[in-house]
Amino acid sequence: MFGARRKRRQEATELVLRVTRDFLAARGIERTPTLDSRLSPADLSLDSIAALELMAEVERHSGMTIPERFWEATHQMTLGGLVDLVVKRGKR
Numbered sequence: 001m002f003g004a005r006r007k008r009r010q011e012a013t014e015l016v017l018r019v020t021r022d023f024l025a026a027r028g029i030e031r032t033p034t035l036d037s038r039l040s041p042a043d044l045s046l047d048s049i050a051a052l053e054l055m056a057e058v059e060r061h062s063g064m065t066i067p068e069r070f071w072e073a074t075h076q077m078t079l080g081g082l083v084d085l086v087v088k089r090g091k092r
Helices: 002-026 048-062 079-089
Strands: none
Touching (some): 002 048, 002 079, 048 079
8 A cells, every 4th residue: 555655656757847847948948857846946947837737747647626715826836746646646
């Protein structure tokens, strides 16, 4: 059981980091995302619209729906927080 959870977290981490790297590269942003990176101008050079677009990409690639309360606080969200959402709400 713990092995399955660990595997799910690892897969979610890989997905979020891959989607983020691809998203940043497509926009010519040279940043190295980590799980502590916030979806903010300071951490990932993302304005409000780009942060929402990145969350939508993670949502699309993971097959889950991000609850509205997280959309409202986008710049507070870390990539680790997105991983947590994918683990909890993604496809089983």
